[in-house]
Amino acid sequence: MGMKALFSRLAVLLLLNACHLSLQGQTSHPAFAPLTPEYTFTVVQVFPHDTSAYTQGLAYRDGFLYEGTGRNGRSSLRKVRLETGEVIQRVDLGSEFFGEGITIVQNKVLQLTWTSKVAFVYDLNDFHLLRKFSYSGEGWGLATDGRELFLSDGTSEIRVLDAETFHEKRRLKIHDGSTPIEQLNELEFVEGQIFANVWHSNRVARISPQTGDVVGWIDLSGLLSSVYRLEPEAVLNGIAYDPSRKRLFVTGKLWPSVFEIRLAPKRGR
Numbered sequence: 001m002g003m004k005a006l007f008s009r010l011a012v013l014l015l016l017n018a019c020h021l022s023l024q025g026q027t028s029h030p031a032f033a034p035l036t037p038e039y040t041f042t043v044v045q046v047f048p049h050d051t052s053a054y055t056q057g058l059a060y061r062d063g064f065l066y067e068g069t070g071r072n073g074r075s076s077l078r079k080v081r082l083e084t085g086e087v088i089q090r091v092d093l094g095s096e097f098f099g100e101g102i103t104i105v106q107n108k109v110l111q112l113t114w115t116s117k118v119a120f121v122y123d124l125n126d127f128h129l130l131r132k133f134s135y136s137g138e139g140w141g142l143a144t145d146g147r148e149l150f151l152s153d154g155t156s157e158i159r160v161l162d163a164e165t166f167h168e169k170r171r172l173k174i175h176d177g178s179t180p181i182e183q184l185n186e187l188e189f190v191e192g193q194i195f196a197n198v199w200h201s202n203r204v205a206r207i208s209p210q211t212g213d214v215v216g217w218i219d220l221s222g223l224l225s226s227v228y229r230l231e232p233e234a235v236l237n238g239i240a241y242d243p244s245r246k247r248l249f250v251t252g253k254l255w256p257s258v259f260e261i262r263l264a265p266k267r268g269r
Contacts, residue, residue, distance in 0.1 A: 036176055037216045039206075041223070041261040048085035049251050049258045051230065053078070057102035057111065057142060057186060058238035060249060061124070064088075065240060065258065068102035068111050075099030077111055077120075077127060082258070091127040093120075101142035101186055103149065105163050112139030112151070119166070133166040135159075143187035143194060150187055150194055150209065156180035158187070158194065158212070172212035174205070181205055181214060188239035190248065195239050202236055204250075219266070220250065223259060230254050 049055075056075075057068035065080040075097055079089035093099050098114035108130065109122045115138055121130045141152040148169070149161040158172045174181045174196070183199040193215065194207040202223070206216035220236060228234075231254065238251035238258070251258040 036214055038266040039216055039218045039263045040266050041218065041220060041263055043223075044247075044260040044262050047082055047249075047258040047260070049255050050080075050085060050087065051254050051256050054233075054253045055238040055251055055255070056100045056253075058188075058240040058249065058251065059102055059104045059109075060240040060242045060247075061104050065249070066102060066104060066109055067238070068099050070099045070114065070253075072096070072098050075113075077102065077109060077122060079127075085258070089127060091122070091129075100139045101152070103142045103144045103187075105144050105146065105149070110142060110149070112142050114138055114140075135161075135166075135168070141185050141187035141196065143189045145189045145209065150189070152184040152187055152196060154183055154185070154199070156182045156184065158184065158196075158207070160209075172207075172209070174207055174212045174214065176205075176214040176217075186237050186239055188241050190239075190241045191243075195241075197236050197239060199237070200235050204236075204239065218263060220261075223250070223261075224252065224255055224257065228256055 054070045055067060056070040059066045065082050067078045067080055069076045073095040075093040077091050078087050080087055097116055100112040100114050102109060102111045107124045109124050111120045117134050119133050123130055138153045140154050143150045144163055147163055149163050151159040151161060156174050158174060159168055160170045161168050184196045185199040186197050188195045194209050195204050196207055197204045202221045204218040205214045208215055234254040236252045240249040247260055249258055249260055
C-alpha cells in the first residue's frame with residue numbers, strides 16, 4: 001500500500017471514529033428535554049350559570065357548587081344548585097372588599113379578597129361568619145388537600161398555609177422546565193395535583209404540590225364561543241372537582257354556562 005493510500009485510509013477511520021463518538025454523545029445527552037404533556041377536552045354536560053357572576057372561585061360539595069364572586073360592591077359567596085344555576089344561599093361582602101378565590105375545608109368555606117389582605121371563614125351550612133385571618137400581598141386563588149391551603153397571588157409562586165392555623169409554611173415556585181409560570185389564578189386540588197388557570201388565557205396548568213413542576217397543560221380553547229364573552233374580562237376562571245364521581249367543572253367570569261368536561265391527551269403528544 002502506497003503512502004498516499006495509507007493516509008487516505010487513516011483519514012477515513014478517524015472520520016468514522018469521530019462520527020461514532022458524536023452519535024454516542026447524542027444518545028447519552030439528548031439535545032431537547034421531553035415536552036410537557038398537553039390535554040384537550042370533551043364536554044360531558046352543560047349547566048346554566050348566572051351571567052352577572054364575576055366568578056373568582058368555585059368549589060363543589062354534595063351536589064352543590066359554591067361560588068365566590070368579585071368586584072367592589074358586587075362581591076359575594078353563593079351556594080348554587082348545579083342543575084339549574086339557582087342561587088339558594090348568598091352572603092354579600094362589604095363594598096370595600098373585592099372577593100377572590102374560595103375553598104371548602106371540612107365544614108367551613110374560606111374566601112380571599114384581592115388587595116384587602118383579609119380572608120373570611122364561614123360556616124358551610126348557614127354562611128355565618130366564624131372568623132377572619134390576614135395574609136400579606138394579594139389574594140387570587142385558593143385550594144386545599146384537606147390539610148394545607150394553596151394560595152395564589154398572581155405571581156409564579158403559590159403559598160402553602162396550614163389549614164387550621166392559616167400560618168404560611170412554605171412557598172412553591174411554579175415552573176415549566178426552567179420557565180416560571182406567572183399569573184396563576186383560580187386553583188383546585190384534583191387527584192393529587194393543583195389545577196391552576198393562567199389569567200387571560202385558556203390554559204390550565206397541572207402542578208405538582210411537592211415540587212412546583214408543571215406536569216401537564218390543559219388547553220380549553222373553544223370551550224365557550226367568543227359570542228358569549230360579554231366584555232374583555234369575561235375570561236376562564238372557575239375550576240371545581242367532584243372527587244366521588246370524578247367530575248371536573250369549569251366556568252368563567254360572566255359566562256352563561258358551567259361545563260362538566262373530560263380530559264384526554266392531545267394526539268401526537
